[in-house]
Amino acid sequence: MRIFELLSFIEDYELIYLQSKNKTEYKYQVYKGQNISAVEKNIPGLSKDYKGEGWFYLVGGEGKKQRLQKLYPFLIALEKDSAIGIDGIQYDAALLDKFTSSKIFYLATLLWENFAREDEGLLADFFYNYEKSLGEKKSGKLSWENLRTTTYEIARQNIGDSSKKYNPALYLDRRETRNIFDDFLASDKSCLVITGKSGVGKTNFVMATVDAYQEEENICTLAYNGARLPAENTLSELFGKELENRIELPPRKSDVWEMLSAIAGINDKQVIVFIDAINENPNATIVLQKIDFLVGSNPYPWLKFVITSRPESWRVMNRKLKLAEHKYYWRQGEDEMGVELKEFSQIDPISLTMSIDKFSRDEASIAYNKYQAVFGLKTEYENLTIEVRHALQDPLVLRLIAVIYKDMSVPSTLQINQIYASFIDALISSGMLSRKDIHFINREIVSRMADKFTNTLSEDEIITEKGLYEAVFNTDILTPGEKVNQSFENLVNTEILAPIPLTGTISISFKYERFYDYFLGDYFYQKYRNSSDKHKNYQLLAETIQSHPFLWGAVKNALIMEIENGQDELIFQLACQSNQMSRELAMATLRKCLKSYAGANLRSISLIIAT
Numbered sequence: 001m002r003i004f005e006l007l008s009f010i011e012d013y014e015l016i017y018l019q020s021k022n023k024t025e026y027k028y029q030v031y032k033g034q035n036i037s038a039v040e041k042n043i044p045g046l047s048k049d050y051k052g053e054g055w056f057y058l059v060g061g062e063g064k065k066q067r068l069q070k071l072y073p074f075l076i077a078l079e080k081d082s083a084i085g086i087d088g089i090q091y092d093a094a095l096l097d098k099f100t101s102s103k104i105f106y107l108a109t110l111l112w113e114n115f116a117r118e119d120e121g122l123l124a125d126f127f128y129n130y131e132k133s134l135g136e137k138k139s140g141k142l143s144w145e146n147l148r149t150t151t152y153e154i155a156r157q158n159i160g161d162s163s164k165k166y167n168p169a170l171y172l173d174r175r176e177t178r179n180i181f182d183d184f185l186a187s188d189k190s191c192l193v194i195t196g197k198s199g200v201g202k203t204n205f206v207m208a209t210v211d212a213y214q215e216e217e218n219i220c221t222l223a224y225n226g227a228r229l230p231a232e233n234t235l236s237e238l239f240g241k242e243l244e245n246r247i248e249l250p251p252r253k254s255d256v257w258e259m260l261s262a263i264a265g266i267n268d269k270q271v272i273v274f275i276d277a278i279n280e281n282p283n284a285t286i287v288l289q290k291i292d293f294l295v296g297s298n299p300y301p302w303l304k305f306v307i308t309s310r311p312e313s314w315r316v317m318n319r320k321l322k323l324a325e326h327k328y329y330w331r332q333g334e335d336e337m338g339v340e341l342k343e344f345s346q347i348d349p350i351s352l353t354m355s356i357d358k359f360s361r362d363e364a365s366i367a368y369n370k371y372q373a374v375f376g377l378k379t380e381y382e383n384l385t386i387e388v389r390h391a392l393q394d395p396l397v398l399r400l401i402a403v404i405y406k407d408m409s410v411p412s413t414l415q416i417n418q419i420y421a422s423f424i425d426a427l428i429s430s431g432m433l434s435r436k437d438i439h440f441i442n443r444e445i446v447s448r449m450a451d452k453f454t455n456t457l458s459e460d461e462i463i464t465e466k467g468l469y470e471a472v473f474n475t476d477i478l479t480p481g482e483k484v485n486q487s488f489e490n491l492v493n494t495e496i497l498a499p500i501p502l503t504g505t506i507s508i509s510f511k512y513e514r515f516y517d518y519f520l521g522d523y524f525y526q527k528y529r530n531s532s533d534k535h536k537n538y539q540l541l542a543e544t545i546q547s548h549p550f551l552w553g554a555v556k557n558a559l560i561m562e563i564e565n566g567q568d569e570l571i572f573q574l575a576c577q578s579n580q581m582s583r584e585l586a587m588a589t590l591r592k593c594l595k596s597y598a599g600a601n602l603r604s605i606s607l608i609i610a611t
Contacts, residue, residue: 013058013069017077017093031093056093076106076117098463105463116464141248144263148220150246151271154239155210155223159203159276166207169374170399172359172367177205181306185270189329190304191295195311198513198553199396200358202308206274218269226278226307227456228505231286235273235294261300272304279313280513280550282454288317296324310513312588316549316581358393368392375402379410391416396514420518432494440487441496441519444468445508450523455516455550457508472500472508513553521557528558529565535573542574542582552585559589 015031027040056077058069074096094106097114105116140146184192196202206223213219222239240256243249249259260266281287295305359367368381388410392398400419401410404426427433448457463469474484483489491497498511510516528537541555562570575586
């Protein structure tokens with residue numbers, strides 16, 4: 001009833017469709033109920049808004065008091081279709097259904113059919129009207145205080161999903177990491193790269209730093225989810241647009257950073273821009289190339305950039321790039337750029353990075369005590385097995401163990417190499433997930449990602465695939481009392497999948513990369529386990545990693561499962577390939593097996609070492 005009350009104003013208007021215009025009059029159709037009548041007369045209030053034929057309007061009032069409400073592009077005309085078959089109707093009215101950044105989907109009101117439009121003019125008109133109608137009130141003129149407040153809002157919007165998994169009560173600030181970060185801020189370098197495994201604490205470091213600097217009057221923080229940065233725009237363009245939507249800006253100069261340089265006293269302050277999880281971006285190398293250009297050409301000592309990535313992906317995405325290395329940070333006193341020098345030298349991208357590694361033994365003990373207090377773990381740290389205590393140095397493993405054994409004792413028989421499968425089983429046992437949910441994620445999401453070598457399902461794919469769209473967004477209740485999208489909601493609530501962003505482009509992705517690695521790795525293993533061309537299949541996957549670095553962990557997991565099932569010869573074949581990625585992948589797999597999987601056949605390892 002409330003909805004009808006809100007729409008009651010429509011009774012004072014007529015719906016018209018403009019057909020043509022001459023010198024003094026407009027020719028249009030009036031739609032009223034199921035009746036359509038043709039009219040030719042002057043509409044005083046329309047002339048200033050007239051855009052040509054083919055537009056719908058709501059018209060109300062008489063004479064000089066006549067009021068007009070433009071409905072384009074939310075209601076448009078669909079060209080004549082012989083299937084309509086109703087006299088007097090020359091066009092069908094099409095109502096906005098849903099939209100993406102590249103398409104607008106309409107529902108024809110008479111034909112009751114969906115169709116999409118990709119016309120650039122229509123898209124531009126739509127987003128102009130859409131953003132104008134939803135636009136926020138600007139918060140005043142550009143100043144340092146206004147900039148600090150606005151960038152914090154932008155950061156919260158851009159990395160809002162990450163803030164949900166950040167818990168200050170569980171966060172352990174890493175002293176060495178913090179010292180290096182402070183040293184970077186005091187240096188003349190423009191960019192710091194932080195690497196570390198998925199779940200080791202990179203995003204939490206970003207969130208904790210953004211929050212901590214809210215109390216620092218001379219520091220302004222801005223943060224972006226690197227996975228969602230578009231390849232077609234630069235970071236400067238994105239930030240400039242976001243700032244323009246929120247603050248009254250002076251006439252634009254060449255770029256947004258030059259405009260900020262005019263803020264009084266900014267040379268005694270710092271602006272820190274975080275780009276988190278760049279390796280998860282489907283176009284990571286292109287995005288990084290644009291960021292590196294910005295870093296290399298940055299003339300402002302007050303402007304700093306921080307990039308986070310997984311180490312393997314960082315190596316892969318940079319292999320074809322020559323970074324502006326003189327602008328990147330390395331520790332004072334080191335002969336080479338970077339904190340760790342392991343496999344490469346000189347221009348190796350990994351030597352430009354600071355690595356967030358596992359907890360030390362002392363840190364693991366402190367972190368376990370934090371989780372023990374929050375999750376009610378009944379086993380004291382000193383009573384854990386040596387294997388478990390060693391495993392707890394991995395922050396994500398610590399978190400998973402805490403969830404699995406909440407309000408319970410941690411068993412001495414715990415097998416660390418099965419931790420992800422155990423986590424899924426624990427969620428199913430608790431009722432938070434069901435086998436149906438696992439079937440859904442494998443069928444609807446994992447298979448699509450694997451077949452297209454991607455880690456994200458785009459909004460175009462979600463919206464055009466009707467079954468997938470319904471499974472994600474349809475909240476209708478089914479007969480057992482569950483929603484149509486219950487499986488998707490369960491997977492989001494258990495933090496397997498990331499929630500759909502509330503603003504900007506919609507997409508589907510895993511919340512943690514290592515769950516992507518787990519599910520995709522199992523998919524590849526199941527797909528190729530009985531293949532007669534198994535070696536060629538994995539060789540293709542290894543080569544694909546060069547352009548899709550986020551596949552590294554998934555392919556490595558699949559190969560680990562192959563070793564567990566006696567396929568050590570496969571690993572030996574990959575290690576002997578001329579392709580460097582195949583060799584690196586095989587060696588990384590074997591190193592993982594040596595650390596984690598007792599009983600693995602070591603014949604292939606000894607053969608590879610001998611070569």
